[in-house]
Amino acid sequence: MAEIGIVIPAAGQGKRMGAGFNKQFLLLRGQPILVHTVRLFEESSYVSEIVIVGAESDLLVIKELVYHHKFLKVVAIIQGGAQRQDSVRTGVQALSSTIQRVVVHDGARPLLTLQAFHRFLEETEEFSAAIMGIQLKDTIKRVDLSGKVLETPPREGLRAVQTPQIFDRGILEEAHHQAEKVGYYGTDDAALLEWMGYPVQMVEGSQENIKVTTPDDLWLAERILAMREA
Ligand SMILES: Nc1ccn([C@@H]2O[C@H](COP(=O)(O)OP(=O)(O)OP(=O)(O)O)[C@@H](O)[C@H]2O)c(=O)n1
Numbered sequence: 001m002a003e004i005g006i007v008i009p010a011a012g013q014g015k016r017m018g019a020g021f022n023k024q025f026l027l028l029r030g031q032p033i034l035v036h037t038v039r040l041f042e043e044s045s046y047v048s049e050i051v052i053v054g055a056e057s058d059l060l061v062i063k064e065l066v067y068h069h070k071f072l073k074v075v076a077i078i079q080g081g082a083q084r085q086d087s088v089r090t091g092v093q094a095l096s097s098t099i100q101r102v103v104v105h106d107g108a109r110p111l112l113t114l115q116a117f118h119r120f121l122e123e124t125e126e127f128s129a130a131i132m133g134i135q136l137k138d139t140i141k142r143v144d145l146s147g148k149v150l151e152t153p154p155r156e157g158l159r160a161v162q163t164p165q166i167f168d169r170g171i172l173e174e175a176h177h178q179a180e181k182v183g184y185y186g187t188d189d190a191a192l193l194e195w196m197g198y199p200v201q202m203v204e205g206s207q208e209n210i211k212v213t214t215p216d217d218l219w220l221a222e223r224i225l226a227m228r229e230a
């Protein structure tokens, strides 16, 4: 398997969490969310390098955490941008030039397991771009701004998308570069490749791989981790 470089965007403000500070530092089983996320990749034998992208005001704390936990694969801790996409673009640039396969994983998804990550790597090895997603449990409706229902898209063809997302570095950098040039923003990195016309493969994700976004997610994440420890 090719050498893998990990980019962890962790430069958000966590507004929906409402903690008043970056949610990556909230504790789960006594450890900051970001520590859980980084540890997973530190422990993976497939991973050579990790880049963490943080907000300017958080960089020192992140450096201390990396030092304290002896995360030796972390090669750079750099300042992020205004949007997640800006943070990822900057993060990819900080990987060594030898890294040609890049995984992007939200700092706010601390529940990915080594087993799920390795299965993802194996299932996506042949694809230049691939992502994880899960089937939807609810019916989805498209609505207008007033709330009027416009349509009910068939659920079979829909997935709720997660990270990790894996890419050949060349096309990821090209997509980010072109998107930046014209000011195109997507809510994940795969959207930029789709926009460029590159194929993106979907593989099955994990129901437990939630993004800790709101206080109820923190509650759920704590319970999932407690269950795993039991
Ligand atoms: N400018 C930004 C915005 C987000 N992120 C990161 O992208 C991931 C997914 O974003 P999200 O869960 O939306 O985090 P926040 O942007 O912090 O949340 P909110 O939108 O509630 O402020 C997070 O790990 C977040 O830190 C980032 O690196 N740079």
Ligand SMILES: C[C@](O)(CO)[C@H](O)COP(=O)(O)O
Binding pocket: 084, 106, 160, 161, 162, 163, 187, 188, 189, 211
């Ligand atoms: C990348 C992502 O986690 C896939 O679901 C999601 O799009 C990030 O969105 P956010 O609004 O930046 O949390």
